[in-house]
Amino acid sequence: MSDIIEYKCPACAGKLEFDSGTQKMKCPFCESEFDVESLKDHDSTLENAKPDEMNWDTTAGGDWKDGETEGMRIYTCKSCGGEIITDSTTAASKCPYCDNPVVMSGNFSGDLKPDYVIPFKFDKEAAKKALNKHLEGRKLLPKVFKDQNHIDEIKGLYVPVWLFDADADANMLYKAEKIRRWSDNSFNYIERKYYSVKREGNVAFELVPVDGSTKMQDELMESIEPFDFKDAVDFQTAYLSGYLADRYDVSAEDSIARANERIKRTTQQIFDSTVNGYDSFSRESGNIKLNNGKAKYALYPVWLLNTTWNGNKYTFAMNGQTGKFVGDLPVDSGAATKWFFAIAAGVTAVCFGISLLLGL
Incomplete structure (x- = not known):
């Protein structure tokens, strides 16, 4: 049986x-x-659903040639452990991530050589202007954020980035619903129809970025995207002159999980957008298979300013290629209290004046 x-x-x-x-x-x-x-058919599709297959070739970067690293120095932050690379003509006195002093720990050697670099298009003055504009009109901002000497400490940093290319073959199964409502003299009616909706196809991904530094928050780096890769050039140490470069501490292999997350989320959003003509739908199952997965290693330009106030760290970042600027701002509670009482006193005075005019 x-x-x-x-x-x-x-x-x-x-x-x-x-x-x-x-x-x-x-x-x-x-x-x-x-x-x-x-x-x-619906149950068979669910039972035969396959897991995601997201495999990568992570042989990114290259080897340094003889003499190519000559004149490059490493500065180490004793506070956050960050290692900053620059040329011998660029002095690095403070860590661009935590603002603590850094000390030169020796000549640079080892690591992979970046495949590409996007050179800075915005200089330090442009970054300072963007920061000042970001601070304009902020009456409740702590004084340390407005101090011009402090703003002068903004630093140009090349952030290590792993770039992932892949073709994603995907299959998605959705449960969808259509609802029809009508009435007669006696009753209100609701008709619900349920549908099993299948979607399959291919999405090509190029240059999906994942920053290779634990000191640089993924959310912060992603918030100043996109970077336009058309300006990328083959890496040469000359582009480091006058700037700092973070030494990657997250490998391409360890960046795969983040890349997969971004690719999977985007693929699902693209497929979801094709389920049209229904009142509601939900994804029941799906799988993604990556083909031709390949990683590259690049340096992306970022202007950074870190400030600590009341024990909290605040970071401002600007895309050194496009000028996009982001950063959270605190509120000076003392200034806010004074502002509140000043407003309250003004309202009281106005009310008192109105009372006199009305003869109350």
């Missing part, structure tokens, strides 16, 4: 029963009816 197959109602998840009158599967709880063949 073959096993008895139990079907669950797509509407309420109740156990479906065969109705001899309609020759369909019927839910005794919500009274929804379903064609048997449609349910078999």
